[in-house]
Amino acid sequence: MGMRWLLRLRVPAAIWVITAVCTVTAFADGALIPVGETVGIQIKTQGVLVAAVSEVQTEQGTVYPARDAGVRTGDMIMAVDGHAVGGAADVLDAVERSGGAPAQVTVRRDGREQSLTVTPARESGGGLRLGLWLRDGVAGIGTVTYIDPDTGAFGALGHGVNDMDTGVLLPVADGDVCRARIVDVKRGAAGAPGELAGSFDAGDVVGCINTNTCCGIFGSITGDMGPLRQAMPVGEPEEVQKGPATVLACVDGQDIREYDVEISRTGLTAGSGRDLMVRVTDPELLGRTGGIVQGMSGSPILQNGKLVGAVTHVLVNDPTRGYGIFIRTMLDAAA
Numbered sequence: 001m002g003m004r005w006l007l008r009l010r011v012p013a014a015i016w017v018i019t020a021v022c023t024v025t026a027f028a029d030g031a032l033i034p035v036g037e038t039v040g041i042q043i044k045t046q047g048v049l050v051a052a053v054s055e056v057q058t059e060q061g062t063v064y065p066a067r068d069a070g071v072r073t074g075d076m077i078m079a080v081d082g083h084a085v086g087g088a089a090d091v092l093d094a095v096e097r098s099g100g101a102p103a104q105v106t107v108r109r110d111g112r113e114q115s116l117t118v119t120p121a122r123e124s125g126g127g128l129r130l131g132l133w134l135r136d137g138v139a140g141i142g143t144v145t146y147i148d149p150d151t152g153a154f155g156a157l158g159h160g161v162n163d164m165d166t167g168v169l170l171p172v173a174d175g176d177v178c179r180a181r182i183v184d185v186k187r188g189a190a191g192a193p194g195e196l197a198g199s200f201d202a203g204d205v206v207g208c209i210n211t212n213t214c215c216g217i218f219g220s221i222t223g224d225m226g227p228l229r230q231a232m233p234v235g236e237p238e239e240v241q242k243g244p245a246t247v248l249a250c251v252d253g254q255d256i257r258e259y260d261v262e263i264s265r266t267g268l269t270a271g272s273g274r275d276l277m278v279r280v281t282d283p284e285l286l287g288r289t290g291g292i293v294q295g296m297s298g299s300p301i302l303q304n305g306k307l308v309g310a311v312t313h314v315l316v317n318d319p320t321r322g323y324g325i326f327i328r329t330m331l332d333a334a335a
Helices: 065-069 088-098 283-289 327-334
Strands: 038-053 056-058 061-063 076-080 103-109 112-118 132-147 153-156 172-186 195-213 216-221 243-250 256-269 274-280 300-303 306-315 318-326
Touching (some): 038 088, 076 088, 088 132, 216 327, 243 274, 256 300, 274 306
Antiparallel strands (some): 153 216, 195 216
16 A cells, blocks of 8 residues: 555636746766655646546436536546646536537547547536536655756656556646645554655745656755765665665655665566565654554665665554665666
8 A cells, every 4th residue: 555645635727826837857876865854745747646536416307417427536637628738627627618519529538639528517506517527637745755966857656656546647737835834743654654744835845857757756946955964875775685774754844864664575576666675663653653654655665775765555464564676776767
């Protein structure tokens, strides 16, 4: 089970403010700064996600405009009547402008675009509707794994940001990384993964996001992250050994600490965020969280003076254990 988002928001396009220009930055093969800082993450999707397809109650009865036209849950709406949409509000405005006439809705499905003809229906006592639940943004907390000291490029989470309802890996139009603090911890127990409760100010932006992959989110740091550790070499997968290691994690306020873990298995399912398995052995972390909790995904794993990976998942039946991704896998995804 992966690290769950603690906050998921439908973000109105009209109030989404981008405070920095994010560019694609090359990642060096040299030393990286291991971070372990918990941050707020805000992502604006490229297109508008169809979170659910629903009915419309009209004066003539129940109809399903979008479903009958072939729109499916998980589709990304890219345009209406040839006009690109930047948010859910754009879709709703286009429907109203149609006056009830059939609309050409361009959706992206399985990497390909197609045009579907959807005829809006007028809701009893209300406006025109397509019969869709839409989502154009997501927000939550996660952990920054590393920063490239030469370029400011960063990687975080170690797994992708997926929609909570459809499981779709969300395509990124733009996004922000904000300063955050942990305000509470729900301890993990067998069968009930714990989680970090964090708060962040959407205006306190320290970086921008340009890519969301199954191996993490990537972008550039544009603000002050505060005191950082010294850069250290990258450990290649063949260098990772069974035995003692440490993780950097923030489970209280903004305090990043190093905790003892043990790498128990390596060379598992490459590219899935489950390259290796770790077990928390540090008494302090076990006492505070019960082990690995949601929100710790992205916590750097260090071994023998090298950055070797990041925590990605917790085992539901044993919160002291979880999976990790090789740092090399993250770097390859960023490239």
